[in-house]
Amino acid sequence: MSSLVKNIVRFTLFIFLQVFILNEVPPLHRFIVPYVYFLYILWLPFNMNRVLLMVIAFIFGLTLDSFTGTLGLHAAPCVLIAFIRPFMLSILLPQETIEQSYSEPGSRSMGWAPYSLYVGLLTFIHHFYLVLIEWLQFGDFLYFLGKVLGTTAISLLMIFLAELLFLRKGKYRTNAA
């Protein structure tokens, strides 16, 4: 399957998963909504133009927003993590070789520890920004931080499960391909 087709399929699946399953989950707690949809952006290929990455993230977020009826709410954090993503990758992957030999980020291509850090930090940033612009104020700071951390924990748990369930074969790029 070509990278384009694969990502289009993922786009739809992530949106549907988030809208029709995770957003329907009865609240675990007063401030936790399980989010995993942004994993789509984290899984986009390495060798993508940064501006294109952000545009895709924006469209992706806006698609989710049109389902939930809050235009821009999810688009802004998506664009933010799409903007930060290349910096994170360049810090976590000093070796030029990985980017060339694997197509997209994953536990296989990056190793568990850097990949966990990559996912964890971006998840936290995403939720922090999402909750911030949702409230447009810090309010009670401990409550705010609790919501961000709680949501982040749930998201990380689900991403971890997703990684275990759907073992993505990190495609090793050879010269032939």
Next chain:
Amino acid sequence: MKNIFLFIRRYFTFLSFLLLQVFAIVLLTRSSKTHEAFFSDATSELTGKLNERYSNLRSYFSLSETNRQLAEENNRLRNLLASNHIAPDSTTINYTDTTYRDSTGRYRKFTWLPAKVIGNTVTLQTNFLTLERGSNQGVKKGMAVIGPEGIVGVVVETSANISKVMSLLHRNSRVSAMLKKDNNAGSIEWDGSDPSILTLRNVSKSAKVVKGDTVVTSNYSANFPSNLMVGTVASIVADPSSNFYTLKIKTATNFFSIQYVYLVENVRFAEQVQIENTPLTNQ
């Protein structure tokens, strides 16, 4: 000018990031106010269709809950129906107002009360009617029940607002009746087979009975006033081993369609029954 272009080119990524961010925030602030109207109808149509499909699918999972809610609502609405709010028949005042001793110096023996039939069976061996009138409205045990066309039965149980009537179509029903023509009395029973045919036993063979004769209640009944319609003779069976006829009586009352009946109270019922049931002494 060249420097500006260089600047834009150098920070193109960051600028496009800022642009998208600002766009998203503007959308957010706009949409929170005008929400639907802002975005084109096309998107909302697409997402709306998907949402509709999804909720169609999901509605199957909550069918039992929905059914329960609908049943509850039906129950609640039915309880609001006008037909459920029947004022109790309190017309008894019309009858009890007239004193037992009227101006011509005669005693009142029977008082009549109207009642609505709210339950009726004809298919069993022991048939009962239920009336929307109870002891609070003056119904007593033993009162006679009479329909517009003929007699119906006897009250056997009363509660506050409901009373139960043993229909003539009951194996244990016994009503004293007579031939209207020559006042030969007998006992009305039911053999449990045909709801429109009663049996009149113990009519003397000396009576000149023919098919079609009218049968009315007799003077001997404690609860029924005399000369009320019971039915007409349908067939005559002469029992060769005795001196009595057994008459099949076509009921005057159509037991299949009773709507309203009258309850008749004999003011001296208790007195009469008591004296009839007292064992004789000093004999």
